[in-house]
Amino acid sequence: MLELEDVLAARDRVAETSRHTPLDYSHTFTRMTGAEVHMKLETFQRTGSFKIRGATNRIMTLSEAEKDAGVVTASAGNHAQGVALAATRSGVDSKIVMPKHAPISKVRATENYGAEAVLHGEDYDEAAEHAHEIEEIEGRTYVHAFDDEKVMAGQGTIGLEIMDDLPEVETVVVPIGGGGLISGIATAVKGRNPDVRVVGVQADGASSVADSLQKGSVQTLDSVDTIADGIATRSVGQQTFDVIDSRVDEVVTVSDSEIAVALAYLLERGKTLVEGAGATSLAAILEGAFDYEDGEVVVPVLSGGNIDMNLLTTVIVRGLVETGRYVKLKTVLKDRPGSLRTLLDVIADAQANIYAIQHDRTSRDIGMNATEVELDLETRGPEHVEALLDSLRENGFDVEVLV
Incomplete structure (x- = not known):
């Protein structure tokens, strides 16, 4: 151990x-x-x-024959960059298998550190399987991400x-x-x-x-x-x-x-x-x-x-959202002048700030004389959100919290 x-x-x-x-x-x-x-x-x-710490220690303990053969590994991104940099600094060729949906920023960073990035599999485990196949075919040393x-x-x-x-x-x-x-x-x-x-x-x-x-x-x-x-x-x-x-x-x-x-x-x-x-x-x-x-x-x-x-x-x-600093609401208004203004007055009185608003008359889920409104609001915390919802409902608005 x-x-x-x-x-x-x-x-x-x-x-x-x-x-x-x-x-x-x-x-x-x-x-x-x-x-x-x-x-x-x-x-x-x-x-x-x-990850650069473990990758460096592993690369620096390779034999000369292992260095000449190059290394391969699998990673969701951070180990990839660590191996790429450590290998490049030691003059060792590296090939990194990353899941197909790995963040593009991590893929590009891996390549910028000098490695060849190969995208394969849905997650780390599938990427690792493919990396072991490369290990067998090309005779590279596998640098495990953790084990x-x-x-x-x-x-x-x-x-x-x-x-x-x-x-x-x-x-x-x-x-x-x-x-x-x-x-x-x-x-x-x-x-x-x-x-x-x-x-x-x-x-x-x-x-x-x-x-x-x-x-x-x-x-x-x-x-x-x-x-x-x-x-x-x-x-x-x-x-x-x-x-x-x-x-x-x-x-x-x-x-x-x-x-x-x-x-x-x-x-x-x-x-x-x-x-x-x-x-x-x-x-x-x-x-x-x-x-x-x-x-x-x-x-x-x-x-x-x-x-x-x-x-x-x-x-x-x-x-x-989780800290009550942002909330997305949906409600249905009567499609007549002043309805939206009344809604916005209640929101303003409650001291909530509007990020975005969407006003839709075409939704199939509402009547012909109605309009659906979605609002993205900045709030000050869970208590503020609850007070805002209470105020809207007290003023006759049927409100649905979307997020």
Whole structure:
């Protein structure tokens, strides 16, 4: 099993390529949660994700024959960029298989770092199958995204940095996809101080670990469905499972809505761009997915910031909806002068702001003398939304909340 000595050796290998990322105390999230929150900002890492650490450690431990043959891997995006950069810096040819629906920003970044990107499969697992076929045909070395001791050791250098920068840490919260990140961090943290708690977080739509721990063996999901594409794997690895089972204290899950809220708060209050997978650790703290004491020193690992811009727009809106900052309404008015003005007066009196309005007389769902109106509104929170709805209904409007 991976040991602290492996992580310490990896630190020397990755020092030139990876960055010692900031550990940032957050007044905002400390006030919101009651814990003392210090965010480990792997969003500032080279390639925008922690993955460069493990990829570099693995590439640097290849034999000369393996380097000459080149490498291949599968990735949803972040591991792809890490392997691409690490391989290019070492003069090694790399081929990366990515799911067909991988964010275009991550595909382009992978190619820009010098790798050949191959799009194949619906998710990481199907991409990995194809990558292994390439491994057999072309004789390349497969660089696993997580189930590899050298990769795990590289990711564990994050744990060493946390312990060096904040020795008083009490709990470290880590996203879990395939398990490489939390395996490395748990090994480093527990190796330095066994009393520090390590909590893993998965997305509800990709939560294989709890079932695996309960049954004592790796369990594989039929499919995954989450906005956190960086941790959208059907199962953890066998090696990572063994470390998680031995060294991780607790594993919890968060919903996509909770992830979206955390991401929106990070943007608005923390001025930090984080991808869905990276926001899961903070989401678990904000939602109280695990118990912690007032004043407990907690470090959420924000594992990456490579989010697709189209997805970012969707997630921001979802976060605003969940926090009562945005609402979309539909109602039907009589098709006569002044009806729309009356509706808008009620909204104005309630101090809601209109983003957009759609006025449709042609809908088949309404009468010939009626018109359907949809409104996108900016609001100030859940209480404001409820007060607005009450006011509309008191004034005779039959309102449907669309989002």
